Amino acid sequence: MAADKPTIAIVGGGISGVVLAIALIRRGLNVQVYEQAHAFGEIGAGVAFSPNSVRAMQACSPDIYAAFEEVVTHNQSPSKKKVWFDFQDGYDKDSKVGEEKLLFTLTNEYGANSVHRAHFLDGMVKLVPEGVTHFKKHLDTIENATGGEGKVTLKFHDGTTAEADAVLGCDGIKARTRAWMLGGDDVPGAAPVYTHKYAYRGLIPMQRAVDALGDDNAKNGKMHLGKDGHILTFPVDHGSVMNVVAFHTTSDEWPDAKHLTMPAKKEQAYEDFKDFGPTVHKIIDMLEPELDCWAIFDTAVDPVPAYNKGRVCLIGDAGHATSPHHGAGAGMCIEDAAIMADLLADPSVHEAGAKGFEAAFQAYSDCRKERTQSLVQTSRRSGDLYEWRAEGVGADIEKIHKECKAMNEQIWNGQVDEMIREAKSCLATILKA
Ligand code: FAD
Numbered sequence: 001m002a003a004d005k006p007t008i009a010i011v012g013g014g015i016s017g018v019v020l021a022i023a024l025i026r027r028g029l030n031v032q033v034y035e036q037a038h039a040f041g042e043i044g045a046g047v048a049f050s051p052n053s054v055r056a057m058q059a060c061s062p063d064i065y066a067a068f069e070e071v072v073t074h075n076q077s078p079s080k081k082k083v084w085f086d087f088q089d090g091y092d093k094d095s096k097v098g099e100e101k102l103l104f105t106l107t108n109e110y111g112a113n114s115v116h117r118a119h120f121l122d123g124m125v126k127l128v129p130e131g132v133t134h135f136k137k138h139l140d141t142i143e144n145a146t147g148g149e150g151k152v153t154l155k156f157h158d159g160t161t162a163e164a165d166a167v168l169g170c171d172g173i174k175a176r177t178r179a180w181m182l183g184g185d186d187v188p189g190a191a192p193v194y195t196h197k198y199a200y201r202g203l204i205p206m207q208r209a210v211d212a213l214g215d216d217n218a219k220n221g222k223m224h225l226g227k228d229g230h231i232l233t234f235p236v237d238h239g240s241v242m243n244v245v246a247f248h249t250t251s252d253e254w255p256d257a258k259h260l261t262m263p264a265k266k267e268q269a270y271e272d273f274k275d276f277g278p279t280v281h282k283i284i285d286m287l288e289p290e291l292d293c294w295a296i297f298d299t300a301v302d303p304v305p306a307y308n309k310g311r312v313c314l315i316g317d318a319g320h321a322t323s324p325h326h327g328a329g330a331g332m333c334i335e336d337a338a339i340m341a342d343l344l345a346d347p348s349v350h351e352a353g354a355k356g357f358e359a360a361f362q363a364y365s366d367c368r369k370e371r372t373q374s375l376v377q378t379s380r381r382s383g384d385l386y387e388w389r390a391e392g393v394g395a396d397i398e399k400i401h402k403e404c405k406a407m408n409e410q411i412w413n414g415q416v417d418e419m420i421r422e423a424k425s426c427l428a429t430i431l432k433a
Helices: 015-026 051-060 062-071 117-125 176-182 206-213 215-219 266-272 278-285 329-344 347-351 354-386 397-412 416-432
Strands: 007-011 030-034 046-048 083-089 102-107 114-116 139-143 152-156 161-164 166-169 193-205 222-226 229-236 241-249 261-265 290-298 312-314
Touching (some): 007 015, 007 152, 015 030, 015 051, 015 117, 046 117, 046 229, 051 329, 051 397, 062 114, 083 397, 102 397, 139 176, 152 166, 166 176, 206 241, 206 278, 241 266, 241 278, 241 354, 261 266, 266 290, 290 354, 329 416, 347 416, 354 397, 354 416
Parallel strands (some): 007 030, 083 222
Antiparallel strands (some): 046 114, 083 102, 152 161, 193 241, 193 290, 261 290
């Protein structure tokens, strides 16, 4: 890499940071990643990718898409290849296990696309060249990012600093970069807020799941709806494992916003789902006795007014952390990365020096705000629709179906190539002004 090439610092090495680093490196840019952990790491849980995110992976880089293809798992029944989820009546107490009433089905061009998070990240990490990532670097603050041509300074908790020409905040739901941008930890919007939902997660060996629930329920994406709770299951690891996420709504506050997970006992899950039917109870039977309970926080209240400030820009959950009810948060991070990578690879950005980065970040923010922040809002609404608590809808299945279909199609139909064209045209306008 030539010494005079501008350096782009990425703060955070989760899905957003790693995908963006690869996409920028593939476009010949000079990237340094600063990650607070001692190594790359993801949790052992499943994550689903919608069609728009698959298109975005291809736009980021063919080798990211190839890493995804290595680990992706679809519904196992040939007749369910295009099914995203079957939505079933989790409250159905009259049917036998595995025979819940089917309420409706949502389909799309790729159906369910799920991966084991840690395995997907492992595949992508192999694509990041040595020497790019600096571990144990917790960003505290940023200096000299607004105005002037000098380097931006990143200050880390260990007392060290680094310099860069531009900074991309990929530091997730509790982003320091977001708090920095808004002017402090206590400013509204700096911290994520509790959605009053939490989730238990589990990974069940597929044979055990098939024995308990039958082939169709274990091997294909299922959403079990009910009052104040819903459980989704889908296959991961090429069908050898069934992923479980069981959501419940509460009026209680989350006890400690510093920790978004808490240990829980299986008895609590039984209590939360006591009014559900036998299929749901069978799923809970298969969870471990000691569970992790995940608080669902998001940035729906006081969303950031812009993703950019000077030569710093927020990507992924740092800008727009969403509840997971659309299964599209990580996919949106990948869309972000595809658009940012093509903006930063545009020669006009480099010709304009510091002003070029500012313009690229302004174009990115202007073009991404509506779609990404709308996801955060509609995801909350989806969670309530699944739990028969959405205002004006309740347990009206026809209305739930109609609204879920429309909201999901809005996400799935996103065409990354068009988004990139729009962002580049916005960039050209900003640079001309
Ligand atoms: P993160 O994954 O949070 O990564 C941030 C990184 O930054 C971490 O490595 C962290 O260590 C590092 N970092 C943080 N602070 C600092 C700092 N100050 N200095 C340096 N490094 C720092 N999305 C989907 O698309 N499909 C799904 O099925 C899905 N399911 C989900 C289920 C649940 C229960 C939840 C909670 C979320 C789900 N999501 C899903 C959303 C998805 O997980 C997130 O959108 C995505 O992981 C965000 O990636 P990120 O890289 O932006 O942030």
